[in-house]
Amino acid sequence: MVAVEPEFCHQCGAELTERLVHGRKRPYCPACERPFFRNAVPSAGVFVRDGDAVLLMQQADRDSEWATGGEWTLPGGHPEYDESPREGAVRELEEETGLRADPDDLTLLSAPHSTHRGYHYYMLTYLLGYDDARGELEPGEEASDLRFWTPEEMDADTENTREIDRRRLSLAFDD
Ligand SMILES: [Zn+2]
Incomplete structure (x- = not known):
């Protein structure tokens, strides 16, 4: 394959x-x-939600598979071949934000097929309550900054948050 x-x-x-x-x-x-x-390759991202806002990471100053340097994206990445998507999601979350979580505390929001920059993915998107995360927020190597954003703040800065899929974002607040 x-x-x-x-x-x-x-x-x-x-x-x-x-x-x-x-x-x-x-x-x-x-x-x-x-x-x-x-x-298609699976990817796993996590919306860490605190009230009316979710955690985004600012892409470090180099272009990645997901975004150009400076853009704000969802923490996440690709599960390894011997990881479940949930295990991959919490590993990537810790690498990029410092937050640790139990894979079983993630709720799957959606898993659409998506074409992004010429590659094909299954975009597994999970929700985690900030209350269920442990550890201190600390940007990892691939992140230059971390902060919580409300959807309204993202709409006011579409240039830097264009990689955040608004339909999946709305699922994070669907309660
Ligand atoms: Zn051959």
Whole structure:
């Protein structure tokens, strides 16, 4: 399984051809006689909610997969192959914000398929009450700042919060 369209076989290095497999044309290695299935990659983000605001991190001064430097984004990232999405979400949350949480305290809000900058994802989005988080807020390596934002504050600064999906944000306040 691969996340991007491959040109060469990662087993033997041969140039790939195409073949119809399970109803779709797929990259195919004639030497290994195997097709390559392309899949979306899971990502996991957490809205940490404190009353009428959620925690965002400011992207450190370099461009990332998610945002250009200076933009505000949701803490999160990609679960490792041996982690559940929840475990990956709390690990990323701690790396980026210093907050620790129990994976079982996360509530899944949505998991849409999304195309972002040419890649395909399942965007697992979780909610965590700030009361359920432990530790002090401390920006990690990938964050230059952390703060709680209300949706109104985000609407007043759409330039720097454009990576925050407003539909998923509304789910964080849907109670
Ligand atoms: Zn091969």
